[in-house]
Amino acid sequence: MNVGHPALEKFVARLLRRSTLSTEEVQALLHLPCRVAQPQAHFDIVYPGETVNHACLVAKGLVARFDQMRDGKRQIAAFHIPGDMCDLHSVVAPTAGWGISALSPSTVLFLSHAELRKLAIAYPNVALSFWRDGTADASVLAKWVGNLGRQDARSRLAHLLCEMGVRLELAGLGTRTSFVLDATQEQLADALGLTAVHVDRTMQALRREGLLATHGRTIDVVDWQCFAEAADFDPAYLLLGLPTRAGATQGLKMGRGMSSAA
């Protein structure tokens, strides 16, 4: 057991990107006790359906939240990079259907629900920031639903890469046009609702189009504008106050009449 692990700073930095916290609140967060673990790639940190009494903070590596079908097929619902709490929501819902798995060799911190809840109750503002953090995750999920439901493989893959680029850049782990995404094509396939084979072919297509270059697991986006275009990517859903693609989706379709009965 450990108090005030340096990775907590990354988490606080993430919260501060969307919420304002007082020095006292920040200090309280930074002094949370934690336990550290270093799962290797493919290790399941939390099994689907398990009840936990701690939340999981990523310090290093790439971690995913996934849903598992009866036949064993997996669908990744979220990627988590250093500074992310995979399951902060487990504080208010300790049993759920998902699992958490390390995609690459990682370092994770376990923070007790009791301690986190204590903070949320003592500092209403911290509670709001936790809620807001969860809302941001949910917004990403909603966007993934849109991607899976209404875009083809090319757009889906491009969108995922755009998202990870922006998030990794903000986390200080590269730039949106050049970053390391430490996942196998099979893991990407699990996130995109595709097969590894098709992810490979799609990746090749993007390379052939000159939109993308890869060196090992480093992704280089050649022309961000074109690429974001191909991805139908608008960073608004990340809830980071980033500049929105002008007039993108606003008011495309008018509804028809709404009798007000105030």
Place this chain on the structure above:
Amino acid sequence: MNVGHPALEKFVARLLRRSTLSTEEVQALLHLPCRVAQPQAHFDIVYPGETVNHACLVAKGLVARFDQMRDGKRQIAAFHIPGDMCDLHSVVAPTAGWGISALSPSTVLFLSHAELRKLAIAYPNVALSFWRDGTADASVLAKWVGNLGRQDARSRLAHLLCEMGVRLELAGLGTRTSFVLDATQEQLADALGLTAVHVDRTMQALRREGLLATHGRTIDVVDWQCFAEAADFDPAYLLLGLPTRAGATQGLKMGRGMSSAA
């Protein structure tokens, strides 16, 4: 402007299904002021990308949160039934990428963010219950990601119907095996990432198999067990403490080694 609308009771009932609240807290919630509107079917209540200063509570009808692509195609990310707050999360994130649309003729209440935030700060326990409510929505989103990514049309449709059955039953609007889902096949298609044509054919297949019967927009599930089986449905993700399908997804796949460095 209206104070203490009866539909607030449904919302409080929804919160109480997952959280415990004191009488005082309940009273405070029940006395929230609101504005009422009655959108007809297809009316867009909130446009994608709009900034709002109120949250939207469904009193009657069927309402959806949706994501819109550049080409105008829509993907529904969540259905909302009476008692649901479509966008409680907008209290902590007033601008986001989604839109909200009435699928059938509905009644909705608008509750001011300021008032809701005031409650959340005054009563930490209410803040937790709001956070928990948002978490439940997020859990449903994650499940939808799984469905869209890894199940075929038949399972997806069946799963959606299972979910709506259970939710409508809990809201007192039918039973899980017999309920009204007031959406067109096109709207279902927008939720399932399919086309209306294919939804129709899939529905017919389920009827032919004897799993389902429909009368207008009333759904009758013939054999819940078989149907839930076909849907790969396990209600755990609804976070309602419902009985879980025995040993469904637990520990299907073992991970491999995790060097502990506590």
Place this chain on the structure above:
DNA sequence: CGGCACATTGACGTGCATCAAACCGTGTGG
């Protein structure tokens, strides 16, 4: 050097999209 995880390739099958037309119930106006 051999083994292993991952990437890549090719041949082939299929689930769902697309397009276009017909059908059906319901409300509306002549």
Place this chain on the structure above:
DNA sequence: CCACACGGTTTGATGCACGTCAATGTGCCG
């Protein structure tokens, strides 16, 4: 009371994006 328009459902013909299976290539590590 019929005609017709309208939103929604149903049907059929055709095509393609992606899945499946199976083999081969490639870099890394012991």
